[in-house]
Amino acid sequence: MSTPLDTLQRYWGYGQFRSPQSQIINAILAGRDVLAVLPTGSGKSVCFQVPALMMGGTTVVISPLIALMQDQVDQLRERGISATFINSSLRPAACSHRLKLLAQGKYRLVYAAPEALANLRFKAALKLLAIPLVAVDEAHCISEWGHDFRPSYRLIDNFVEWLGRRPVVAAFTATATLRTRLDIVDSLRLKNHRMATVPGGRTNLHLNVWDCPDDHWQVLSLVRLLQRHGHQPGIVYTTTRAAAEWLHALLEQWHFALPAGITWDVYHGGLGPVERRRVQRAFLEGELKLMVATNAFGMGVDKPDIRWIIHYQLPLNLEGYYQEAGRAGRDGRQSWCYLLFNPADIQVCRYLALGGSNSQQLVHQRQLSGRRQLASQGQLADRGQLVDRRQSERSLRMRLAVKEAQLQAMVRYTTTKNCRHRFLGKYFGHQSDEAKPGHQHTQYTGRDHCSQCGCCRPLNLPHRQWRYRLDRLLNWRTVNAARLSVAPDSLATDRVLAAAAILRPTSRDEWLKVPGIGTGWALRNWAKRGQVHRNQVHRSKAR
Incomplete structure (x- = not known):
């Protein structure tokens, strides 16, 4: 009897699994539901593709991205694995042909958009098959606490129940806070599930x-x-x-x-x-x-x-x-x-996160829309309609509050003076806030001198010198524009000055290479500036 490692070697050519791929695969093969929160690039797809080949039947993979489906199906076919996808990019004839082959059990894996779960023809084809596993990619989309909530993901739970004999459900995501994870478990009704995460994140x-x-x-x-x-x-x-x-x-x-x-x-x-x-x-x-x-x-x-x-x-x-x-x-x-x-x-970001408006405007627009709809129907809302409307408004307010909280967390990340890896670990629940015994933490050492962030180990790039040089050039332009009673841009545009700050010309020939510097009076005066700029460069190096 083949093992997961045998399957990995046969189809992927790898000699071993990454951590925690083997634990996830073993849990699925043992009939346990799984929620895996794994960083991008950690091999999430292998965690459900290997069990799909070992469990028999047809595995259903729910994915929100058309391009991702096509790429993964192409890769599986190159490895000799029968797979297909069903989504809105297919023409009707092509979709009908794939559904026919699906009903005949010709595919080991079928990728589908969550909207396809409401398609009667798709469901009719699956009803004829043994479905041992349903894999949910980008599982954070099911949670209103997630950063990319999609209502269509709420169809998955009912779909699993509709199958009759309940398959193993494995949910995968690269990013999910503790609250989002709990919401995923509750929304998918994961049973006896195993939670798999990678502590510490991407340390490279x-x-x-x-x-x-x-x-x-x-x-x-x-x-x-x-x-x-x-x-x-x-x-x-x-x-x-x-x-x-x-x-x-x-x-x-x-x-x-x-x-x-x-x-x-x-x-x-x-x-x-x-x-x-x-x-x-x-x-x-x-x-x-x-x-x-x-x-x-x-x-x-x-x-x-x-x-x-x-x-x-x-x-x-x-x-x-x-x-x-x-x-x-x-x-x-x-x-x-x-x-x-x-x-x-x-x-x-706030404008984009709130859909091109502010939160109060969005809620007010939703309220007006509901009232107009009821008025156009020429009837008063009964109690049930009012309750549904208020629940919808509360849900909208909650999602807007979540987006605002997520934006504030993003801003805190940019301004923190502590270790950025540790900040992300706390946010995603990968590690606790407690320092390890015996270690001293300052505001710059967050995670025991991780050496992998700009707070613990700043890169030696002289980007502050560019600003110093640009400020000197801007000041020189302002002074001479006032002396000559001309507009500053007539001497040199901001882009020319920025180019000079990067190229650091110190001679007439070098100034000629600065795009937009011009000729004649401007070039003669900028060439005179070369000596000043040269001295300024030396001073900036000494800073």
């Missing part, structure tokens, strides 16, 4: 937050980081599609300051399917070193050698931040994660 990630008081500081910080890491694969995350497009265009303007040979592209949900696949394939195959993207990019992207992640804007919550940061260093090697914190981003 060096977590950094750079304070950026304004947009110029963010741009300079990004360029400096790309100068340091741009020769290796990485992702720059933005909060919005517009910011991703803008940043993609900005890099074109700053190409002179980036490492030679660096290539990049943009990825977000607004791109067409063909373009998304093209860009993703180019990044996976190494044609692109840098991807500028929203959080639409990364799910299911199997690229273990991503060496760095930069969050150009503040994420909406720690759950999303940790999941995106975890896409670096999946091969276990040292990797770097940076968050460029501009306080102005807080209001942008």
